[in-house]
Amino acid sequence: MSGAADILEQWFPQDDLVLQQLRRQVQRVQLPSGQAVFRRGDACRNYLVVIRGSVRVQALSAGGREVVLYRVTDGQSCVITTSCLISEESYPAEGITDEETDALVIPQVVFNEALGYSEAFRRFVFANQGQRLSDLIQRVEDVAFGRVDARLAKHLVDRCGNQPGSVSATHQQLASELGTAREVVSRQLKVFEKEGLIAVHRGAVEVIRPDALTRVWEQVH
Amino acid sequence: MSGAADILEQWFPQDDLVLQQLRRQVQRVQLPSGQAVFRRGDACRNYLVVIRGSVRVQALSAGGREVVLYRVTDGQSCVITTSCLISEESYPAEGITDEETDALVIPQVVFNEALGYSEAFRRFVFANQGQRLSDLIQRVEDVAFGRVDARLAKHLVDRCGNQPGSVSATHQQLASELGTAREVVSRQLKVFEKEGLIAVHRGAVEVIRPDALTRVWEQVH
DNA sequence: GCCGTTATGTGATTTTGTCACTGCAGAGCC
DNA sequence: GGCTCTGCAGTGACAAAATCACATAACGGC
Numbered sequence A, B: 001m002s003g004a005a006d007i008l009e010q011w012f013p014q015d016d017l018v019l020q021q022l023r024r025q026v027q028r029v030q031l032p033s034g035q036a037v038f039r040r041g042d043a044c045r046n047y048l049v050v051i052r053g054s055v056r057v058q059a060l061s062a063g064g065r066e067v068v069l070y071r072v073t074d075g076q077s078c079v080i081t082t083s084c085l086i087s088e089e090s091y092p093a094e095g096i097t098d099e100e101t102d103a104l105v106i107p108q109v110v111f112n113e114a115l116g117y118s119e120a121f122r123r124f125v126f127a128n129q130g131q132r133l134s135d136l137i138q139r140v141e142d143v144a145f146g147r148v149d150a151r152l153a154k155h156l157v158d159r160c161g162n163q164p165g166s167v168s169a170t171h172q173q174l175a176s177e178l179g180t181a182r183e184v185v186s187r188q189l190k191v192f193e194k195e196g197l198i199a200v201h202r203g204a205v206e207v208i209r210p211d212a213l214t215r216v217w218e219q220v221h
Numbered sequence C: 001g002c003c004g005t006t007a008t009g010t011g012a013t014t015t016t017g018t019c020a021c022t023g024c025a026g027a028g029c030c
Numbered sequence D: 001g002g003c004t005c006t007g008c009a010g011t012g013a014c015a016a017a018a019t020c021a022c023a024t025a026a027c028g029g030c
Helices: A002-011 A017-023 A079-087 A108-117 A119-145 A148-159 A171-178 A182-194 A210-220 B002-011 B017-023 B079-087 B108-117 B119-145 B148-159 B171-178 B182-194 B210-220
Strands: A027-031 A036-038 A046-052 A054-060 A066-073 A094-097 A101-107 A165-167 A198-201 A204-207 B027-031 B036-038 B046-052 B054-060 B066-073 B094-097 B101-107 B165-167 B198-201 B204-207
Touching: A002 A046, A002 A101, A002 A119, A017 A108, A046 A054, A046 A066, A046 A079, A046 A108, A054 A101, A054 B119, A066 A119, A066 A171, A066 B119, A079 A119, A079 B119, A101 A108, A108 A119, A108 B108, A108 B119, A119 B054, A119 B066, A119 B079, A119 B108, A119 B119, A148 A171, A148 A182, A148 A204, A148 A210, A171 A182, A182 A198, B002 B046, B002 B101, B002 B119, B017 B108, B046 B054, B046 B066, B046 B079, B046 B108, B054 B101, B066 B119, B066 B171, B079 B119, B101 B108, B108 B119, B148 B171, B148 B182, B148 B204, B148 B210, B171 B182, B182 B198
Parallel strands: none
Antiparallel strands: A027 A101, A036 A094, A046 A101, A054 A066, A054 A094, A165 A204, A198 A204, B027 B101, B036 B094, B046 B101, B054 B066, B054 B094, B165 B204, B198 B204
16 A cells, blocks of 8 residues: 555655646556456557556467566556557557556556656656566577576576475466476476475475575576 | 758757757767677667667677677667666667668767657657567567577568568578577578578578568468 | 366477587688 | 688587377366
8 A cells, every 4th residue: 555655656746736636647456366457459548557466468479378578566667558658559468467466557648748747757667668678688588598497497496585485386387487388397397306406286386405496597507 | 861850850849949959969970880889788878869770789698699689770769778878777788780870879868858858759769669679579479489490481581572682691690680590590591492492602592482481481370 | 976177297209409510612811 | 823711601419499199187166
């Protein structure tokens, strides 16, 4: 709750009449988990800022395979939306909530006004753009150059916060995160399990030796 | 030459005193072919707009492999620069001129001012952002899902304008465009040659039957 | 317990990527 | 003409990954 108030206060401070005017047009929504926020080809009408939760932005291949491009989480905005809003293109990917998510909905007109009026708002918007762009470039590098074993190891370590614990995800979901195929993930997990680094359960992976997984990642660079 | 004047006039019209002031701080540079415009890790100080020519933005792997992420050509700006400028991050990739290139150099401060002052300028900046973002997403999809034969075929057809002709590029360069390895390109070109679709020469590929190449692309979707 | 759904396991095959070379063409030089 | 250097291209062997086509296995209702 405080998150939303903070963010609103930051961009639309009480002591500025123009911004107060705009602030009134900003709405707040709560989206359930697994809800499609936008789909490929949709037109953009609003600027979305996630207050709490997580939106997964992913591309879908003709053959039904998926790659997660990036995630938009607490206090971040969806770049795609930003760019599409102004250039009036349609979404090139789809966004789906990973969990229950609260977001601010800023109408296109208000977004445009605020962008011209507030430097703080501009900074926020561009900072987000830059971050997402870096994410995407990283993703291209990973998929083009990276080995699956290393990337899987790293992903698991990241998800368990670098200490023993359980990561709940199906092989299919892990495959989407890495931009590979489910079978490849299944097989690789089996290899890690045989080496005692993890234990695989249905719908979850138990990380036993995060340190060793980190080493797998580092060995391949 | 007219290009530069047009672009300047569009964003900084003569009849606006504020913009005229900013306009004076915009400089113009000419870069030779093959010149590095920025490197990974560099800090951003200026906003670049290409007037004539082409800048290739690419990622470099640890093992020396390259992927071309996108190109910035006539009348476009480099998004990376945009975002880094405001969020003050460093470049996540490198940019190299493909050919002799003229560009406008807009200092960070001027960029910021113009962004607040001119809606036309904002539209331009964001339109570019959106385009590049789409390019990048497409690239992730291609590399993650696409088959090399199809992508190579498509690339050749694109480069020769869908009609018989010669595409001058080394196998290494083609590999970078597609995010794959040189050997793979060599082998695939050989296959196409055997089928009579192309003829390979040193440093160039002669496209003989673009229609058939297009079909290769379409068959795989 | 039975059934339908979803998740996972596996073998066979093809496509890519990597490594370690060889061969080859052209530029510049004597 | 013959050299050497250098960057480009060809190739075989092998490893990794993707794809296809299934077989199982676990769970959730009922």
